[in-house]
Amino acid sequence: xxxxxxxxxxxxxxxxxxxxxxxxxxxxxxxxxxxxxxxxxxxxxxxxxxxxxxxxxxxxxxxxxxxxxxxxxxxxxxxxxxxxxxxxxxxxxxxxxxxxxxxxxxxxxxxxxxxxxxxxxxxxxxxxxxxxxxxxxxxxxxxxxxxxxxxxxxxxxxxxxxxxxxxxxxxx
Numbered sequence: 318x319x320x321x322x323x324x325x326x327x328x329x330x331x332x333x334x335x336x337x338x339x340x341x342x343x344x345x346x347x348x349x350x351x352x353x354x355x356x357x358x359x360x361x362x363x364x365x366x367x368x369x370x371x372x373x374x375x376x377x378x379x380x381x382x383x384x385x386x387x388x389x390x391x392x393x394x395x396x397x398x399x400x401x402x403x404x405x406x407x408x409x410x411x412x413x414x415x416x417x418x419x420x421x422x423x424x425x426x427x428x429x430x431x432x433x434x435x436x437x438x439x440x441x442x443x444x445x446x447x448x449x450x451x452x453x454x455x456x457x458x459x460x461x462x463x464x465x466x467x468x469x470x471x472x473x474x475x476x477x478x479x480x481x482x483x484x485x486x487x488x489x
Contacts, residue, residue: 351420353393355428357385357405364389365432368407372418375400386486394481396420405430 353372357365368385376399383391385407398421404414410432418426480486 350395351398351422352396352425353428354425355391355430357389357430359432365407368405370405372401372403375402398422407432409435411435
């Protein structure tokens with residue numbers, strides 16, 4: 318009688334173990350944030366560098382800002398799961414506004430932006446100033462102010478996420 322009881326308990330434990338092995342992803346942690354990535358281009362498909370990209374969380378009016386890289390790419394990471402309104406402005410182009418951009422858990426919404434050229438009645442003045450280039454030092458550095466670091470949404474206290482806040486970072 319005792320043998321049958323031990324045997325049935327061991328069989329039940331073996332069955333539970335087998336079921337858990339079938340679903341290995343159930344043990345992994347889930348992320349509760351998402352992101353928006355995209356590329357800003359002109360009507361010909363060329364990248365628009367330096368475009369101001371602003372994402373506004375529609376529920377709370379929280380503002381997230383980014384600037385497109387030299388390849389026209391922009392990234393918003395570690396954003397709360399909500400809908401956003403994304404607006405893109407660049408000199409010489411019309412402003413584009415995209416509403417109801419969803420951010421889902423563990424994924425990045427891809428948002429390609431094609432900026433139309435501004436109206437013909439507008440005048441754009443371009444001036445060329447001398448480039449201030451340090452030719453005496455081979456050091457490159459970026460210093461983030463303490464207030465900026467403390468106000469960053471840093472999920473999990475991962476200090477490597479701070480590199481995205483430095484000048485010239487185009488995303489990885």
